Amino acid sequence: MVEYSSKLLDRTFGALADPTRRRILAQLAKGDECVTDLARPHAMSLAAVSKHLIVLEKAGLVKRRRKGRVHSLALEAKPMREAQAWIDRYREFWEGNLDQFEKYLGKLQKKENKHGNDK
Amino acid sequence: MVEYSSKLLDRTFGALADPTRRRILAQLAKGDECVTDLARPHAMSLAAVSKHLIVLEKAGLVKRRRKGRVHSLALEAKPMREAQAWIDRYREFWEGNLDQFEKYLGKLQKKENKHGNDK
DNA sequence: ACTATATTCAACCATATGGTTGAATATAAA
DNA sequence: TTTATATTCAACCATATGGTTGAATATAGT
Numbered sequence: 087m088v089e090y091s092s093k094l095l096d097r098t099f100g101a102l103a104d105p106t107r108r109r110i111l112a113q114l115a116k117g118d119e120c121v122t123d124l125a126r127p128h129a130m131s132l133a134a135v136s137k138h139l140i141v142l143e144k145a146g147l148v149k150r151r152r153k154g155r156v157h158s159l160a161l162e163a164k165p166m167r168e169a170q171a172w173i174d175r176y177r178e179f180w181e182g183n184l185d186q187f188e189k190y191l192g193k194l195q196k197k198e199n200k201h202g203n204d205k
Numbered sequence: 206m207v208e209y210s211s212k213l214l215d216r217t218f219g220a221l222a223d224p225t226r227r228r229i230l231a232q233l234a235k236g237d238e239c240v241t242d243l244a245r246p247h248a249m250s251l252a253a254v255s256k257h258l259i260v261l262e263k264a265g266l267v268k269r270r271r272k273g274r275v276h277s278l279a280l281e282a283k284p285m286r287e288a289q290a291w292i293d294r295y296r297e298f299w300e301g302n303l304d305q306f307e308k309y310l311g312k313l314q315k316k317e318n319k320h321g322n323d324k
Numbered sequence: 325a326c327t328a329t330a331t332t333c334a335a336c337c338a339t340a341t342g343g344t345t346g347a348a349t350a351t352a353a354a
Numbered sequence: 355t356t357t358a359t360a361t362t363c364a365a366c367c368a369t370a371t372g373g374t375t376g377a378a379t380a381t382a383g384t
Binding site: 239255275 | 359360361362363
């Protein structure tokens with residue numbers, strides 16, 4: 087069962103809306119890395135990258151594991167899966183397979199309303 | 206060939222990061238609608254919804270067609286397809302099929318750099 | 325103990341975002 | 355022509371975002 091938390095989708099899509107953060111995800115897709123290594127290829131301060139990592143962390147897209155003074159970042163699957171699910175079902179519906187998505191939207195709407203997490 | 210414009214992905218994911226806009230897309234998935242009809246179910250001013258529509262339009266996710274004073278909004282496929290492609294390939298890579306995504310990332314990186322549209 | 329490294333924190337800045345209200349514009353209907 | 359409807363525009367507000375720099379904190383190495 088995929089969970090549909092509006093806030094989680096907000097944060098996930100929001101995190102993906104920045105090229106630096108997409109690139110960080112791409113870096114991590116090749117393997118876990120620490121903050122300094124992640125920051126190196128980006129043309130900005132370490133503190134700026136650190137902030138991007140916090141955004142990714144809040145979206146649940148990466149997980150941090152401290153090893154002494156070094157923070158090792160690793161990808162986390164779930165939020166991306168849910169973002170993908172949203173788009174997949176949206177397209178399934180829109181591009182033809184109507185009934186399924188209509189049901190899905192109903193559920194989503196209810197959840198978003200019920201939890202009052204509409205922004 | 207999918208096109209990888211960094212700015213387009215920024216705008217697309219950015220547009221999807223708001224629950225009102227996701228709901229508008231859901232409304233439009235059931236069929237074209239005008240601004241007033243789209244606005245009705247949302248607990249905010251018409252002007253606010255109008256602004257959201259402009260965001261969706263700039264992301265290319267909806268297309269506007271004026272019929273006299275009524276603006277009819279319709280979904281547009283391409284940007285959503287590209288957002289989906291990004292996530293799909295990211296996950297393909299990360300969850301096992303390494304070689305393909307590595308190539309893809311190379312191309313993406315080049316495009317994003319070459320066009321200098323990195324924010 | 326001292327020094328160097330890894331990371332965040334805090335204050336600051338400029339611009340973006342998401343909302344409001346009231347006026348402007350364009351078209352439709354009387 | 356007058357009035358009503360559809361939509362945007364403009365000004366404003368509060369908060370968020372993405373960056374900076376310099377200081378603070380924590381751990382490692384000598």
